[in-house]
Amino acid sequence: MKLRAVAVESPDGSLGASAGRTDADHQSLLARLEGFLGPRYGAFVVVVAVALLLLLASAAYAQTGSGQPVGSRLWMLALDPVMTVYILMVHPFMYRRWEPAMRSLEALTPHVGDAVLRKPVSRRGEWVTLVLGMLAGLAVARRVPGVEGWLRLYAEATSALMFALLATAIHGSVMRSRHLAARARAGLEVNVFDAHLLTPFAKWGQSLSLVFVGGISLSLLFQSYESLRSIEGVIVYGSLVIVALTLFFMSMWTIHVALAKAQDMELARVRRDQSAAREALLRDRACEAAGAVHDPYLPVVVLGAYEEQVRAAPTWPFNPAIVARVFASAVAPLGVYLLKLAFGVAGPL
Numbered sequence: 001m002k003l004r005a006v007a008v009e010s011p012d013g014s015l016g017a018s019a020g021r022t023d024a025d026h027q028s029l030l031a032r033l034e035g036f037l038g039p040r041y042g043a044f045v046v047v048v049a050v051a052l053l054l055l056l057a058s059a060a061y062a063q064t065g066s067g068q069p070v071g072s073r074l075w076m077l078a079l080d081p082v083m084t085v086y087i088l089m090v091h092p093f094m095y096r097r098w099e100p101a102m103r104s105l106e107a108l109t110p111h112v113g114d115a116v117l118r119k120p121v122s123r124r125g126e127w128v129t130l131v132l133g134m135l136a137g138l139a140v141a142r143r144v145p146g147v148e149g150w151l152r153l154y155a156e157a158t159s160a161l162m163f164a165l166l167a168t169a170i171h172g173s174v175m176r177s178r179h180l181a182a183r184a185r186a187g188l189e190v191n192v193f194d195a196h197l198l199t200p201f202a203k204w205g206q207s208l209s210l211v212f213v214g215g216i217s218l219s220l221l222f223q224s225y226e227s228l229r230s231i232e233g234v235i236v237y238g239s240l241v242i243v244a245l246t247l248f249f250m251s252m253w254t255i256h257v258a259l260a261k262a263q264d265m266e267l268a269r270v271r272r273d274q275s276a277a278r279e280a281l282l283r284d285r286a287c288e289a290a291g292a293v294h295d296p297y298l299p300v301v302v303l304g305a306y307e308e309q310v311r312a313a314p315t316w317p318f319n320p321a322i323v324a325r326v327f328a329s330a331v332a333p334l335g336v337y338l339l340k341l342a343f344g345v346a347g348p349l
Contacts, residue, residue: 028172029126030091030165045088052081052158059150077151079222080137080158086218087165090211094169097207098176100200105183108190108197126171133167134160173208181254192263192313198255202318205251206326212244213329220336228340237337241330248326252316259315266310274303 034041060074141152141159190197216237220228228234277299 028175029130029168030088030172031095034092034095041092045085048088049081049085052084055154056081056158059154062150076222076224077155077158079219080141080155080162082218082222083215084158084162084165086215087162087169090214091169094173094207094211097200097204101204102179102183104198104200108194109183126168129167129171130164134164136167137161137163176204177208177251190258190262192259192266192310195259195314195317196319198259198317199319199322201255202252202316202322205248206318206322208251209244209248209326210329212247213241213332216240216244216333217336220333220340223340225340228337237333241333245326245330252318255317256315259317263310263313263315267307270303270307270310274300274307277303 037044056074056077137159138156140163141156220237281297281300
């Protein structure tokens with residue numbers, strides 16, 4: 001089994017992952033933007049954040065000058081720019097988690113070749129998703145009450161931008177997950193004791209969950225006290241947390257099935273060897289004196305111990321620390337929710 005690509009992975013090595021990226025034809029729109037800007041991508045995100053903040057302040061000042069009250073609506077309008085900056089910030093992190101996962105599966109599926117690896121991104125589907133997200137953002141912004149003039153224009157523009165980026169990010173995550181799953185379904189040349197080699201895949205699923213939970217926590221900060229106390233709000237945000245946890249375990253299921261299959265196959269081989277070893281032992285016991293059965297007896301003992309090791313081998317590609325972080329992250333939205341209820345943090349009416 002060829003494991004060269006997995007052996008060189010390290011936590012710090014992902015920082016230089018851009019050198020090993022696929023060509024532009026196989027990258028999402030956000031990945032192409034980051035690749036085009038290179039080291040300037042961080043500065044670009046800062047510029048976007050400052051520009052959105054200044055535009056919000058200018059729109060609020062213009063509406064206040066016209067005699068129209070702004071009030072706590074300003075806090076609500078900050079949600080879309082904050083989420084826009086959040087999506088831009090977490091995208092490089094998600095991409096760097098995806099690359100090691102892809103390389104670990106490539107090393108364990110050498111027979112697949114480039115047929116699956118080089119399947120290009122559906123650019124038309126990505127643009128359709130972006131436009132649909134933009135239209136959804138406009139529809140949501142127009143339902144916000146009590147916002148007129150420049151603030152209305154700002155709300156529509158930032159909502160369209162945020163939903164477009166969100167739709168693109170979700171589309172890219174789904175495509176990458178399908179890409180990884182296609183590699184896994186192609187047939188992993190994995191040993192039952194090689195679950196640790198697929199830890200990068202588990203970290204990818206963990207990242208999906210953490211990013212989703214982070215977005216939920218941010219959105220909770222901008223919700224009103226009344227909406228958080230409503231039954232609908234509790235159901236919606238509780239469901240979102242459950243979805244975040246489900247994303248993690250769903251991304252692991254394909255690898256779990258492959259490892260469980262490898263375990264079953266290895267157990268079947270061990271049982272065949274055990275059956276042959278027992279038959280040899282019984283023949284020797286029938287033909288020889290008791291002292292002469294030492295050699296046939298040894299394989300029975302060794303195979304029995306090996307069978308226990310195979311049974312104890314993990315069939316999930318994650319360790320307890322990864323699972324603990326995922327479940328601990330699910331507490332963050334609950335903490336934000338309880339703090340807003342307990343202290344009555346100001347939010348939109």
